[in-house]
Amino acid sequence: MPELPEVETVVKALNSVLPGRTLRAAEEVGRLRRSFDAKEIVRRLRGKTVQQVRRRGKYIIVDFGVEAALLAHLGMTGSFRLEAAATPRRKHDRAVLSLDGGEELRYADIRRFGFVALAFLSRPERWPEELADLGLEPLERRFSGGALAARAAGLKTPVKVFIMDQRVTVGVGNIYASEALHAAGIDPRRSAGGVGPEEWNRVAAEIKRILRNAIRRGGSSIRNYRTVNGSEGGFQRELRVYGKKGVACPACGEAVETVRLGGRSTFFCPRCQT
């Protein structure tokens, strides 16, 4: 399931192939969470050339150097492929963008939790308005233990739910939240408001370290995640608690336990997370 490292990997791959390519046509093949309005996309972007591909949290923005841009979210099972137009389409392809040179950028999404849609930039290089409420980028300098502590003050919300809240920190999803709290030695069930300053420093540092490490590995391929060329990431081999219920904690040997927080399965070691 795509979180920040997976989205970052996809953005890097798109950036190596899309800039300089011109949009010729768009076609909706299946419904998504948001409408892929092919007619309107063509009206605003046909003949326009991709300038760059960016990321904000788990959202992908394709810039054409004009007010209109494409905004995409991979949801749980979204993926992009760049293929020759003659290559047969696949069962779960939902949206197709035809480019110059006889190639198509195809968006596939088994469960339709993601989307590709038109978005508008108040001015070039700014973010679409619908991303205004997003929180700090965890790999930027401003993201720190102090910033997390300030936002968490007085909150009863479980710390794991808190660090997954996209209004606080972007890009941390269910896998990396469990992994970061394990590395930081914090019990995911504790209330965010009760976590101490030094503990927040550890949480922030571990989020940064784990996300960077996962980006180096090309993300984690759990279930359906694939990068643009169809290959899998490698970070899933380094997961220490996620998906490991009953397995010995790599740090202390205690069996990993699971609990539901915020409606999501959460994995933790009852001995080394306190």
Place this chain on the structure above:
DNA sequence: CCAAATCCCTGCGTGC
């Protein structure tokens, strides 16, 4: 205002 619950969607693993 906040937090918890529900929904969306499809594939996969399990039990019978």
Place this chain on the structure above:
DNA sequence: TGCACGCAGGGATTTG
């Protein structure tokens, strides 16, 4: 082999 069922979860929406 087939079928019912539970589970996976990011984010929007609904409910309490």
